[in-house]
Amino acid sequence: MRTYDEAFTAARDGSTFSNSSQWEVWAAKNCNRCIHDKPARQGDDANGCPLILIALMGKRPAEWLTQTEEQAVYADYTCTEFRDEEDGPGPEPRPIPTPPGQGELWPREPFEGHRMLTPLEPATEAVSPC
Numbered sequence: 408m409r410t411y412d413e414a415f416t417a418a419r420d421g422s423t424f425s426n427s428s429q430w431e432v433w434a435a436k437n438c439n440r441c442i443h444d445k446p447a448r449q450g451d452d453a454n455g456c457p458l459i460l461i462a463l464m465g466k467r468p469a470e471w472l473t474q475t476e477e478q479a480v481y482a483d484y485t486c487t488e489f490r491d492e493e494d495g496p497g498p499e500p501r502p503i504p505t506p507p508g509q510g511e512l513w514p515r516e517p518f519e520g521h522r523m524l525t526p527l528e529p530a531t532e533a534v535s536p537c
């Protein structure tokens with residue numbers, strides 16, 4: 408998980424949810440059972456998920472992706488940092504990125520990151536001069 412400053416720098420300008428109900432529904436499916444916001448659920452707001460704070464600041468975290476038009480319309484983001492608190496004791500992704508003893512052609516770390524998906528530009532049609 409990136410720090411707040413790193414995530415804020417990578418975030419996109421623009422709002423995320425059109426109303427509080429939309430946020431509540433999404434949070435119930437994601438943040439309310441995610442290991443990264445568990446401290447806030449236990450009263451330690453200072454150590455809650457920084458991505459939520461970025462959204463409250465009016466930006467869209469780069470970690471919140473939409474892959475379909477329907478996801479974008481309903482703000483049904485896929486958070487790439489989501490880790491179910493039932494999955495294990497810590498926030499490390501599973502499976503462990505490079506298991507001990509695993510040979511690798513290239514180190515994985517330089518290729519890790521988040522892609523910011525943007526809508527495609529509409530195709531421009533060729534116009535006949537006649």
Ligand code: SF4
Pocket residue numbers: 437438439441442443444456457458459486487488489490
């Ligand atoms: S990592 Fe994503 S799903 Fe988890 S609390 Fe933060 S914003 Fe919510």
